[in-house]
Amino acid sequence: MTPEEFRRYGHEIVDWIADYRARLSERPVMSPVQPGETRALVPARPPEQGEPLDQVLKDLERVVLPGITHWNHPSFFAYFPSNAGLASVLADLVSSGLGAQAMSWQTSPAATELEEAMMDWLRQAVDLPASFTGVIQDTASTATFVALLCARERATGFSQETKGFTAGLTIYASEEAHSSVAKAALLAGFGRDNLRLIPTDDEHAMRPDALEKAIATDKANGRTPCAVVATIGTTATTAFDPIVKPDGLWLHVDAAMAGSAMILPECRPLWRGVEAADSIVFNPHKWLGVAFDCTAYYVKDPQTLVRVMSTNPSYLQTAADEKVRNLRDWGLQLGRRFRALKLWFLFREQGLEKLRQRLRRDLENAQWLAAQVDRTQGWERVAPVKLQTVCIRHKEADNLAIANRVNRSGRAYVTPSVLKGRQMIRVSIGAEATSRAEVAAVWSLLQSEAKSAT
Numbered sequence: 001m002t003p004e005e006f007r008r009y010g011h012e013i014v015d016w017i018a019d020y021r022a023r024l025s026e027r028p029v030m031s032p033v034q035p036g037e038t039r040a041l042v043p044a045r046p047p048e049q050g051e052p053l054d055q056v057l058k059d060l061e062r063v064v065l066p067g068i069t070h071w072n073h074p075s076f077f078a079y080f081p082s083n084a085g086l087a088s089v090l091a092d093l094v095s096s097g098l099g100a101q102a103m104s105w106q107t108s109p110a111a112t113e114l115e116e117a118m119m120d121w122l123r124q125a126v127d128l129p130a131s132f133t134g135v136i137q138d139t140a141s142t143a144t145f146v147a148l149l150c151a152r153e154r155a156t157g158f159s160q161e162t163k164g165f166t167a168g169l170t171i172y173a174s175e176e177a178h179s180s181v182a183k184a185a186l187l188a189g190f191g192r193d194n195l196r197l198i199p200t201d202d203e204h205a206m207r208p209d210a211l212e213k214a215i216a217t218d219k220a221n222g223r224t225p226c227a228v229v230a231t232i233g234t235t236a237t238t239a240f241d242p243i244v245k246p247d248g249l250w251l252h253v254d255a256a257m258a259g260s261a262m263i264l265p266e267c268r269p270l271w272r273g274v275e276a277a278d279s280i281v282f283n284p285h286k287w288l289g290v291a292f293d294c295t296a297y298y299v300k301d302p303q304t305l306v307r308v309m310s311t312n313p314s315y316l317q318t319a320a321d322e323k324v325r326n327l328r329d330w331g332l333q334l335g336r337r338f339r340a341l342k343l344w345f346l347f348r349e350q351g352l353e354k355l356r357q358r359l360r361r362d363l364e365n366a367q368w369l370a371a372q373v374d375r376t377q378g379w380e381r382v383a384p385v386k387l388q389t390v391c392i393r394h395k396e397a398d399n400l401a402i403a404n405r406v407n408r409s410g411r412a413y414v415t416p417s418v419l420k421g422r423q424m425i426r427v428s429i430g431a432e433a434t435s436r437a438e439v440a441a442v443w444s445l446l447q448s449e450a451k452s453a454t
């Protein structure tokens with residue numbers, strides 16, 4: 001494709017995306033396609049000859065759109081908000097257009113240095129101390145894996161001979177921790193027997209007394225406690241573990257979803273003690289509005305990270321000696337996208353003030369919904385509403401059936417879930433386009449479907 005052809009189709013595709021976003025509310029939120037339906041629309045073999053891109057554009061409507069669940073739909077209340085702010089969408093286009101690789105400083109100095117600057121802006125925006133250094137990772141799952149690898153290496157003295165030696169090292173997280181924690185612990189070689197899932201209290205947060213006891217028991221049995229993962233905003237109910245750093249253990253804070261809330265000073269007590277962390281992860285690609293993917297990973301000691309992630313023995317010198325950062329040594333990937341552009345565009349186009357306003361709107365909508373549920377007979381809340389997730393259940397009706405009926409209606413999308421053995425419905429508020437009207441509408445819909453399901 002020539003730049004001139006790109007110009008023509010590019011304008012068309014930007015128009016197409018703008019139309020898609022403008023008329024999103026007319027579409028069913030959850031994709032109604034059946035398994036295999038999309039695949040059946042795609043020819044079995046690749047084309048020998050090229051065709052005009054107009055045909056592909058038509059097929060976006062025919063093949064792709066029916067199989068899309070619309071995460072940016074104003075009535076999307078499932079999982080967690082995954083906002084793709086349009087400024088960051090444009091930045092993504094620029095990133096692809098430049099086609100730059102950010103593996104080392106020299107392969108595109110601006111990609112590395114803008115990433116440093118954006119991680120510093122973001123650090124200030126959530127008021128983390130300057131002692132933390134940030135790097136962009138693809139997902140929170142990767143960042144948590146990286147954190148546990150660093151914890152393992154520090155505990156085993158970074159010795160090349162023992163790399164990978166984990167016998168007897170134990171990991172602690174709450175029973176409500178995200179599945180990525182267990183996955184990271186297994187992949188990092190700790191083994192299922194050495195992962196302790198600590199019981200939670202009535203608000204579904206890790207019990208510090210139970211953590212202390214588990215650590216003491218392990219020590220008494222000759223094990224070596226290695227790392228604690230504190231979840232700041234659990235997946236099921238947005239519960240907040242107390243942040244405690246037991247002596248000598250690595251403390252990783254998983255604030256994947258709730259980290260965005262920390263741009264609001266009034267939310268910061270929810271991660272009180274975060275300065276003690278060795279590593280922190282949060283996802284600007286969730287509530288904040290950076291188009292997927294963009295995960296912020298902050299560490300207190302970049303030297304440890306670089307020692308573990310680098311394969312170059314010269315990095316066993318100090319990272320501070322280097323004039324520039326080579327970000328391939330700050331994570332798993334060699335090739336890296338120029339993701340910092342997405343943060344740069346979003347921050348500059350919105351400004352912190354507008355981002356704060358949107359998040360505060362969502363917090364108010366969640367409190368409003370909680371109040372409706374509390375005053376409605378037959379319904380109850382199963383968790384405190386600390387941020388934007390409202391977890392509710394109908395006391396008599398089949399809650400899974402209610403959620404399925406809502407989702408199949410196409411008018412809203414919620415997540416049925418099980419909390420400590422009981423079925424519930426999660427209403428996660430925070431899509432960029434969600435106003436009070438959509439929250440009120442999903443509440444009416446839940447009530448009427450409950451009547452039909454009783």
Ligand SMILES: *Cc1c(COP(=O)(O)O)cnc(C)c1O
Pocket residue numbers: 080138139140141142178180231232233234235254255256257258283295
């Ligand atoms: C979303 C989430 C994750 C996983 O995030 P990915 O970026 O999809 O890997 C991990 N932990 C928590 C608490 C989350 O909310």
